[in-house]
Amino acid sequence: MTIHSADLPVAASPSDLTTTRLTIEGMSCAACSGRIQRALSARPDVTDAQVNLLAGTASIRHAAGLSPADLAAAVTKLGYPASMPQDAAPRARDDEAASLKRAFLTALALTLPVFVAEMGGHLFPAFHHWLHGLALTAPLLWAQMILTAAVLAGPGRRFFATGVPALLRGGPEMNSLVALGAGAAFLYSAVVVLLPGLIPPASRHVYFEAAAVIVTLILMGRWLEARAKGQAGAAIRALVELAPERATVLRDGKPASIAVADLWPGDLVLLAPGERVAVDGVITEGRGHIDESMLTGEPIPAEKSPGDPVTGGTVNGTAALTYRVTATGADTTLSRIVRMIEGAQNARLPVQALVDRITRIFVPVVMGLAVLAFLLWLAFGPDLAHAVVAGVAVLIIACPCAMGLAVPVSIMVGTGRGAQLGVLFRRGEALQRLSNARLIGFDKTGTLTRGHPELLAIHADGIADTEALRLAAAAEARSEHPLGAAIVAGAGARGLDLPPASEVKATAGRGLSALVEGRNLLIGNLAALTESGIDPAPALRNAAEAAAAQGATPVHLAVDGRHVASFALADPIRPEAADTVAALHRMGLRTAMLSGDIPATARAVGQRLGIDDVQAGLMPGDKLAAIDGMGAGSVFVGDGINDAPALAAAETGIAIGTGTGIAIESADLVLMSGDLSGVTRAIRLSRAVMRNIRQNLFWAFAYNTALIPVAMGVLVPFGGPQLSPMLAAGAMALSSVCVVGNALRLRTVR
Known part of the structure; x- marks a missing residue:
């Protein structure tokens, strides 16, 4: 979700704006990133803010007078330490995973004695009697309390350091739920040990093992999560390491x-x-x-x-x-590619807006449900202990980690996989839009064809073939049009010397005029002749129509107001074009060709390729109108240079590139290899990413929807179990790991 401030200073014109990128620590769920994003966007000097939970970064578009240090301080004040990337060592995923692994192992070492002492007796009654024969009950409880306190104050301190301040500021998030759940279990148990008179005898149970295991399991989940996230970003790291x-x-x-x-x-x-x-x-x-x-x-x-x-x-x-x-x-191209991928990975897909709206209210609702479960169990349950267990279980099971990861982790893996396949998403939103594509429009020259026409034949009337070619090539030598280049190349292949040309004037969509050896030349299509009042020679017109019917492009030459020659130029069709069009049809998509070439030539190419709709003879404005008429789900594929306006106008623009000199400014994604089959790869990848996101969201939402009532104890009246806080912590950690693991499957998409 990208939030735009409505209270911008009048003086903040686009030229007065700048972009700052911050590295942010401590974000653990969508509620965290959403809170930071809302706070940044609420500032009157910020026009746009994007916070990436997975990457731990924020990209802020703001007035030039606002310093990056002020922005970092504002985020830090919210409880999430922020800094400029160049001012702090990069928080590599490997380092984060190593830190979490150390915290998990420390917590595990401290938790095992507590868990064994409390739960071992339930599993093996003989062990319970043996243990209590070695030590009295009170010393055992004190030992459990001290070890659990070490877990919470040591490895588990991160949950309290972030979660409690967020709770006090009225913005609870995932760490708040963990801190409340583990803290409540510990405090209740500590009261039982230190002040047992305050608790009814039937409720004097301790849950030190629950508090310790909650922290340990969640740390384990975050460690596995961090490892998986590191794998998610492997593609972009591999690119960086290429140099x-x-x-x-x-x-x-x-x-x-x-x-x-x-x-x-x-x-x-x-x-x-x-x-x-x-x-x-x-x-x-x-x-x-x-x-x-x-x-x-x-x-x-x-x-x-x-x-x-x-x-x-x-x-x-x-x-x-x-x-x-x-x-x-x-x-360098490599640096631009890395920036492009990072930009796409930082994007917020439209589907993310739904997740943000839900998680914004999710944590407060969960806290309310936890209180409700506690009160209901207190009123109708057997004792206070069961009420505490129900409240803590609800807090722990409902942590929205999986929801926050569902979308960004799929984007990160999907865009990285795209880079490996030569499909570079310049804008992350294209991932979602491309999956909904229904009509694929292609430019002809340079996209469906190689873009390098060749001179096939010369038809002349009242002039020698070589003379017609020599004059036409002399004029076209001053032109940058690819058809003109083919004429010049044809003259060069025949060893013709070209005289100088003057007064060269090009007309878009028509051709050019020039003065060569004192003769007025007009070179262009049939419309250029008729608009100049020149009558086409019937024989040359027939030859041109015959050439066009075979897919060639006719170019006419008039000398001193007389039609004297027609050149047949053909642009070879890309060898993969027919297979690409057929593959798109198998995927249920319609295809169209939008070309400025003459209708006969365009229809011949379209028929050979099996394209559904061919529109030809289009001026630049006509092509834009045709794209607007394509409606929702429109995709336009062009060479990324001449087709820049059309690429920008389409709902999704795909530029054909060659690895260098890519027109990344107008297209939503770029095919690096220049291979047209990359269009089908991009659509398949987009569909796979969106399918993966839907799977992740289903898992995250269905998981919470199903298990929150179980944690509240709705199954107990029907003979079912009451969910233990330990199992709730394990299930919550498993949920996040499953979401990230599912996203990693995108690394194998072909």
Whole structure:
């Protein structure tokens, strides 16, 4: 849930805003993160706040005049120590797991004697008689009390240090429930030992073992949870670790090994066989293959030669290469990918809003139910002890840890798995929206096709083929259009010398005009000719229509107002395009093509690929209108550069990338490998993540719904058991571990 403040200062324009990222300790459930988020968003100088329970971070968009230290102090005041990431050592999951493991083992060592002394006699009556033969009852109770107090004051202190202040401030959360439950069990038992006269004889039972076991089991659950969370973030850590620490650079013509952090754009780096590329660059010497699978998901190594880009973190093959550095530090592709994944993992999916609303009132309701259970047992139960057990069991069983973890842990694992498959979610919300996709729209050129047209045929009337090509290529040499590049490449392949062109003027969606060797040239589609008052030559028009029927794009040439030639250009269809469209149909999705190409060409491509709806001849504004008409569940797939407006307009935009120079600003997710089949991978992954989230939420909510009444004792009148606080603690810890474990299954999604 992202909360926007309604009380912003008038002067806070977008240019006056900045973003601060904080590291926050002590968050254990959705109630914790929700309370921090509401407090931050309530400030008039904060426009947006996102708190990530799983990552232990907060991203705050605020007025530039507000210092990060003030924000950290505000969060710390709530009872959750906060700091700037660069001011404190990163709280790695491994370190957190190690700390919790030590706390759990310490609690276990102190709890075992208490548990054995109290519960051993219930299991083995002979053991009870033997133990009481060694020591009197009073010393045994004192020993249990001292050991339990050590558990609560030592390993269990974290629950009281956070939970009690939160309770006193009127914002109870998971730690508050644990502190209340374990504290109530201990205090009641201590009164029985120290002041037995205050308790009726029938109720003089001690529950030291319950208080100690509650803390021990919950610590065990948090330890296992932290270990699982560490595995959840393994994908992003693997990306970070891809970059090597040192590189061999040429300085004054001699190789020198330096730290990667000391590289600068323009440096020449020597890349040995099998070595990782240090930073982004361009090959200057050598030919070989580089494995880019960790970044793109593409298992086949990419061939590289002088002029080709290389990406930091990829692995060189068997050739020795030299490359010139083009980007370092935060500007490298690897760093941008890591930031992209972190941003997606910090996102709050729309489904999270439901969880936040429930957990906001859940803890107070649980405390009310605990009081109600205590009073009912006190009024109708056999003694005070049973009332205490019921109240404590309700407090412990209902801790909302699993609810808070249900959504973010699936997002973290899912986006990490996506990165391994070459599917990078730039916005986490796309995970949910993509799962509801019903119509997939594709751009044609550069998306369904390779984006590099080739000159197939020349039809001329009153002019030689080579002369027509020479004039057209001279004008197109000043153009950046891919069709123009194909004409220029065709002239180059034929060894034609191109004269200079002047007065070159391009018209979007039509073509261009130019002056070449004193002749006025017009190059473009049929509409460009007719709008200029030029009558198309029937033979050339027929040839163009025949070429278009075969999927080629005709480009017409007029010289001094006369139609003299038609060029047939074809953009080869991507080899995986037909299989991708067929796979989408098998998934129950409709497909569409939105193209600016002429209708005949677009229809030919669409028919070959089996696309349901083909819209062609679209101007940029027409394409946006077509996307708006696609409605809910619309997805648009484009090359991420020319299609940026369309990608931004679609409900979900998917950009086809190549691993470098990705247009991440307009798309919701990027396919790093440029392989169109990544669309089906992204949709399958999105569906798997949302299915996983629904499973987690069902488990968390169903678990609490079913076990809270059991803890209250509704089964007792029917001969059923009363849930023990120890079993409640074990079940609560198991719930969180099950949710995280279920999310980890996403690591195997294919």
